[in-house]
Structure formats: structure tokens, C-alpha cells
Amino acid sequence: MSSANPGKSPTARRRGRRTPALVAVALGLSVTLVACSGSDPISVGDRPNAGHPPGTVVTQRSSVPLTSLPGYQAPAALGDGGFWRPMIGASGDITWRVYDQDSTVIDGYDPKREVAWGSGSEYTEIPGVLAWRGNNARSAPSYGTAQITDKKLEIAWTHDVGVVTADGYSFPGAGWTGQPLLVKWPEQTKKAMGLSAAQIADQNFVEVIYPVFDGHVYRLSLADGSTTKDPIDAGWGFKGTGSVDPRGYPLLYAGQGLNENGTETDGPWEYRIFDLIKNTQVASISGTDEVSHRKDPEGWGAFDSSALVDRHSDTLIEPGENGIIYKAKLNAEYDPDKGTVSVDPKLTKMTYRTPVSRQYGIESSAVAWKNLMWATDNDGNLICWDARTLEVVWAHALVDNTDSTPVLDDSTGRPYLYTGNTVGWRGDDRRNQVTNLRKVDGLTGEVMWEYDVPAYFDFHVKGGLLSTPLLGQGEASDLVIFNVGKTTAPSEGTMVALDRQTGQVVWQRNLEHYSWSSPVLIHGADGHEYGVFGDSAGLLHLFDPTTGRDYTSISLGANVEASVAAFDNMIVVASYDQKIFGVKVS
DSSP states (O other), X not given: OOOXXXXXOTTOOOOXXXXXXXXXXHTTOOOEEEOOSSSOOEEEOOOTTTTOOSOOOOOOXXXXXXXXXXXXXXXXXXXXXXXXXXXXXXXXXXXXXXXXXXXXXXXXXXXXSOOOBOOGGGSOSSXXXXXXXXXXXXXXXXXXXXXXXXXXXXXXXXXXXXXXXXXXXXXXXXXSSOOOEEEOOOHXXXXXXXXXXXXXXXXXXXXXXXXXXXXXXXXXXXXXXXXXXXXXXXXXXXXXXXXXXXXXXXXXXXXXXXXXXXXXXXXXOEEEEEETTTTEEEEEEESXXXXXXXXXXXXXXXXXXXXXXXTTTTEEEEEOTTSOXXXXXXXXXXXXXXXXXXXXXXXXXXXXXXXXXXXXXXXXXXXXXXXXEXXXXXXXXXXXXXXXXXXXXXXXXXXXXXXXXOEEEOTTSSOEEEEEXXXXXXXXXXXXXXXXXXXXXXXXXXXXXEEEEEEOOOXXXXXXXXXXXXXXXXXXXXXXXXXXXXXXXXXXXXXXXXXXXXXXXXXXXXXSSOOOSOOEEEEBTTSOEEEEEEOTTSEEEEEOTTTOOEEEEEEOSSOOOSOOEEETXXXXXXXXXXXXXXXXXX
């Protein structure tokens, strides 16, 4: 992980060694301490909106005119192809420019092709988890329904993976965000990819596609962990999560997170596109880009973000750790009868500057609603832009480095974002810090509520929110769950469920072992929701999202920094034990 840069926190609450329960008391919440099935204490508050989901609106794919947004004003021109508008939450302006593929400024970029998304449920044409958290809202890291009676976890299979050394550290297994992709391919595509006759005939066959630290993309059967095709050797390691084309095209998009591999150093930074028929890389985007403003470290060109693809306009959007937002017209073509797929990306690029930016880098993945997109950056900015024109609609300085991908809630017909930051660049001594968990109006950038959790600074393993919030569904649809690292002690963490409407604490659990793993909901055939997350001690937890209590846990050998994906009763994730695990929930 790269580090953030100094920022200011005029509203941050200072703390001593207070427990999360005491923080809740300080915020005027009623608290009862209860025992968990393990050793983690849980504090319980009120649940004012239980049984009352926020809404059920389904967003249709279309563009919203920017002039219709509340308080919208056209940006001012700088005169050299750039534009500016005032920041929210900081004095000064955000400025931006749009470039073509040859890094030439485009003055007045105004393409005709619409780029837009609907609700997350409409993201893909085929079943599965095809991107980080499954869709453009980043709200669906699981697919299907699980038959759960015993509330138990069992390791069904394992597959060995490697380790690399980079920056003086060992990187085993899979890291942050490190979520596998789970794809239920159509029969024609399975034939085109040359899968086995049994896999082609099996209507329930699901493939695991998993880029990991050791620089390989592993392809496995979800059912038993067997190899479906030889692993793709990309040469350099992956830290983030890939994306499979949501049209069901056999194309994988995956960003490189490391450019060292033992004694091999200074590898090229690339965002990579793989042909899953030929099992080879066929295109790339260079992270070493002359228009980048990246300063810390200069020339850093990693890609941790998981790209979104608008399947209707054949457009990919990928933010980079070099601070550039890339838009690619893919020109993708797939002929399942001939068994061929091709791609020829044509790039447009947007860069920006803000008065609080020093590092310039985006590690979060973008979220999207209609033509609006949002991402957070290393300098604490939450930025909204138009997917068609790449115009910055608003930018809000939210204090500190933010790597966590927001989750989007459009259930009321209006987009809201749940987000939170890490700690480390506020104050000269970097002590007495808090992680700010927030709900933000996606149209205006206004903070609707904020809840603060004390966290510890650590340069190498940052305290605060690294995981993506979990948007509750079903019986937990009134909740949003945050998993915050290094809180009550440097080795501990806090998981907190907040009321989506008010930000009020419903339950808060002190974790014995901190976690960067994003919690996941599995939908039970019994009508209940089941939560899953991994922790730094290597435990995979199955818990009740309405109470925070564990049903059970199982060891995966070492740190589960990566986040799980689930399909029906099967969970997949890799740990630092250098294994990919297929875990059955029963």
C-alpha cells in the first residue's frame, strides 16, 4: 500500500484509549454490552428503522443532465483547455484537464456517445461476481442463494499459490483488495475457451478467475478447485481485484500492483487486458504516463482499482494510482462461433489538481450511477465526474487518505455514498486520530451524517477503513456495516453497523484481530442474511449481520487480507498461507 499525504481535520474528535463502546456513549447513544460467541464484546444501540428498508427504486440506465443537479454551475475555463470550480470542504479550487491518447489536451471534450449505468442489479449479462463487489454500485460481492441449516464453514478445497518479494517485503497469497471473480459462463463461451467436455455439459459450472500476488491469474473450478486452464503468467504481481467483461465476453481486465519480483526490479507499470480464449495478454494501459501529477513516489503507476465497463457503450473506466482517470473505448468484438475475441482500446484521460493534494493517486475503485461516477483518493478527496465528458461535477475534501471504495445506495431514487478514511496525516505527531465514517449525497457532495471511530497510525499497515462498507439487504436492509482496522489497540479492530438513514449505532463489535477484508452478505434460502469476513489472524467468520455475533469461524492459516466472493453455498478467498480456499457454508 502506498501512503497518504498530510491533511487537516478541523472537525476530528480527539481521543485517548477509549473503547468503541465509550465512543458511542460520548455520542449520546444507549449502549448495552453483550457477549459474542467468541471473545469479541459487542455494544448494542437502538435500531430505529428495523423492518423499514430505505426504498425499492430501480434506476434505469440513462444520463442525468448536469444542469438539473441541485446547485449545479458550469465550470469556469482556465484558457488552456483546463477548467476549475470551487472545492467543498477546503479553500481553493479543483482544476482538471482532459487529454487524448497521445497526451494532447482536448479543449472542450464533448463526445456524443452516452456512457451510463443503471442500478447494480443490471450491471452484467451473465451470472456471477464479475468485478470488485460485483457491480457499479459495489454492492453485490455474492451471487445466488445458499442453503444454510447448520451455520457452519468447511474447507472444501485448496489450491497452492506463490509468493513474491517487492519493496523489501514478502507478498504471499493475495492481498488488499484481492477478491476473486466467479463467472458462470454460457455454454458457447465454455466451448470457445476450450474447457473440458464435462465442464461444458455442466449447467452449474462456475469458474474462479483469480489474479494474485505471485503474478499469475489462476483459473479454477468453483466446485472442486481443479484447474480449468493453465494459469496466466503476467510476470508482475496483482494486489487489487480484476474485472470480467459484463457482456460475458471472455476478456479479463486486471491492474498490476507490483513492479518487482525478487531480483527482477523496475518492471513496466500496466493495466492489463487478457484474452481468456488464448489465455494471454492482448492489450494494456501504461501507468507510466507523462500527464500524471504523482509525486509520492514519483513515477508510481500501479493500478489497484477494479474497472467498470458500460456494456452498452463499450466503454471502460479505470482510475490509476498515478492520479489519472482513464476512459477507454474498447472496440471489443466477440464471436463465440469462431472462438475469437479482440479488443483495441482508445484512451481519453483526465487529470486534476486540488489545493489539498500532495500525492495524487487513486486506490479506490469507482462507483457509478447513471452518467455520474465517484472515487476517493490518497489525499482525502471524494470526486464526482461525468462519465461522458469527464467534467468534474464536484470535489469534497474529506480530510485524510481514503483507499476504501465507497458503496452506493440508490434505493430511494437518489444516489448516496457510504465512505470512510484511514488515519495517518492529521497532526504533527499523528496521534489521537479518528476514522470518519460518512454518508454523502452523491448529487451535491453534502455529508448527511458522520460517525467517528478512534484508530492508530501505522505507516506500513494503516489504521482506519480499508474495507468497502457492506450495504445491508433483506432483514439487514436498514444497516450499513463498516470494518475498521487498528482501533482499540494496534492489533485490534472495530466492526460497526450504523442505521443507513441516521448514522446511529445499531451494534458495534470489538475485533480481537483487525481486518482489511470487506464483509460480504450471503443470501440464505431460509430468508435470512449471513455475513462473512476474514481477519488478520487468518480466521474466516460467519456472523449475523443484524447483531454482529459470530455463528462460527474457521482458520485459513494466515492473514486473510483479501476479500471473499461467494456463489450460492461456496465462498472463495486466498490467504497469506499461499493458498486459495474454497469454503462451503452449510
